Amino acid sequence: MTSPALEYPGDLLGFADDLAPAERAKLARLRAYLDENVRPVLVERWESGESLADFRRPLADLHLLDDPELLGANGRLRPLYRGFVTLELCRLDLAMSITYGGQVGMFRTLIHAGGSPEQIAAWDPSILDFSFTGCFALSEPDHGSDVAGGMSTTARRTEDGWVIDGAKRWIGNATISDNIVVVAREEGGDRVLAFVVPSGTPGVERSVIPHKGAARMVHNADIRLDGVVVPEERRLPRIESFRDINRAFRSLRADIAWSAAGMQLGAYAAAVEYAQRREQFGRPIAGFQLIQDKLVRIVANIAQTLALAVRTTTHPIDDDVSPSLIKLVAADRLRESVALAREIVGGNGVLLDHDVVRFFADAEAMYTFEGTREVNTLIVGRALTGHSAFVR
Template sequence: MSTTTLASGQETRLYEVADWYDAESLLTDDERRVLGRLRTFLDEKARPLLGEYWERGEFPEELRQPLIDLDLMEPAELTSDGQSARGIYHGFRIFELARTDASLATFYTAQAGLFRTAIRVGASPEQQREWMPRVVDFSLKGVFSLTEPEHGSDIAGGLATTARRDGGEWMIDGAKRWIGGAATADVLAVFARDVADGQVKAFLVPREARGVAVEKIHRKTALRMMQNAHITLSGVRVTESDRLHNVNSFKDVAAMLRAMRSDVAWIATGIQAGAFEAALKYVREREQFGRKLGSFQLVQEKLARMLGNVTASLSLVVRLTEQQERGIYRDQDSALAKMQTSLAMRETVALAREVVGGNGITLDTDVARFHADAEAVYSYEGTHEINALIVGRALTGVSAFTT
């Protein structure tokens, strides 16, 4: 079994129970130490705040800068040889965040996954040299602004935000919705349809530019800590230098999505691990009919099913990450991972809530957070149906998407 030294100096596996087949053994000692540092921060600083802020529907701002200061995106100890941190490390970083809280995972991957991918895939080499170091150190904070009020699953053909070239500038009009972290971003990576050729282009729009309005979405029952926004763009002007030069059609956007869906599959897997661990802790301690809940046959069967879901999901995302690390990126692979881990997540959080009983609807056991937040993750980055159709198209060679 692999071990690592946590901040306490204790030698232990990070994922003692949830990682049944020891996928952690694929990590290096340095990678485990970085993840151990994150684990200590989450347990000591973040976890005590989560219930209160989730109930209030606010993000714990006191965690934002300390989380950034952990240097998790490209940690110095993992990049001293000039290479980037490995994909398996990035996956487990997402897993660790999500097994603590889905909003924290979504907040961090909004920058480290979505926005970084927009720059990595969409920016020209010159733009990458200018922007990427600032993305990594969070001095340029951005969000991925694709979904619209009336277009989610049909965004490829239905994207309605427009961009009109006017000399050396572009004028952008439209609206975006469900954009997490927009209110605190420096720039919005906005996708708009060029009225001249009908193709999708992408622009880095300053959040404080004239004509940009950002409104918090209220009355959510999932990801309550994550601040999702409705964005209105009215005659917003940006320069040609702020256009992502490698985004010239929706095919270029699709290249981003196939990379980002694997991040969401890791989130779905981490949520399962967090719900399973919380439920297991509860049934080991709670007594009914004079016995620990964990001693009942029906409870043990549900625990075994939860563990099976976590193990299968973790095996799936680890293998997907290994393929992507070798340069194999296929729409159907990331779609299958997102679809399957989300399905397993839905069952796992429901079983966790079930074995915790009435206390499973309170924030005291953590299970309620995972149970509610899972519904948002189930839908974003492609619904179950959309991802299933992507896989089905690859299997049959026939597209079943309606037009």
């Protein structure tokens, strides 16, 4: 059984029971830090759209990913534990996971998969302690799901290195990062290249996208690149195509399921706590059949999502189709669960004080990024039938 300090109400199938004692202890420390320091400020920061960047260094000090006691004989963390780190962060708030995980997950993974041994050795320690921060810039103002075939950002080779021109949009953590991994199409060639561009380089302009209704504490940004000069040593040499980018991120494909599971667990905890104390018609609404039906449906969705997360963690994905199915199912289950949680809390469910509306709103961001449901459906459909329905 899981440690009393690390209970997961809603995990009725006991996926968390497979965590090792040292892993449970570390996750308990993480939860305690989040509950004591971050949870009290969530309402005000969500409402104002203020970033959670100031919590990155304290989280790094917890040594979630580099504690020797957690490393196996191969010098690596167990994938199951890494998944539960993502789950724990999302159980609090999606923005906390993106603010922390975008650095040690996406940015670090891209450096390891695309960088030279010298680049990895020079940058990795500083990535883990957040003294060398970064983000990943792929999508563009006119190219989201079709960016692989329509990328407009270009990189031109010169005697001094490369000159990058173009624009990127929806780039998470861009304005709180010292470096931007910019993906660009080689001008006059067929390659797709990636560059670690210092954010203060002349010609780089970043602006936070305002008026968001989801993931409000994540500072997604528009980035303009106008004649940005980057030396060759800042290019990631093992990325020369979109196939290389997909290869780089295969190890992170399960994260979408872990994130969706964490958000559902957070919404469930808020909903069941409310149902136990809220009285109508002289008794707690937790005793009403309609409320219990909604709670059971949420728990069933959590079980399905966690099953996907654990399976893809213990059996790493080595294709480009399975991630689309995982994203499609996990996002569907998340969207239903947070809607049910919002219904349970009734009119109070639209108030930030009761938590569920944060998960409800943020689920819409999760539903769209990493590929819309429609695009993921077409990817899986093409694999099943051998016919592409992307174009007529």
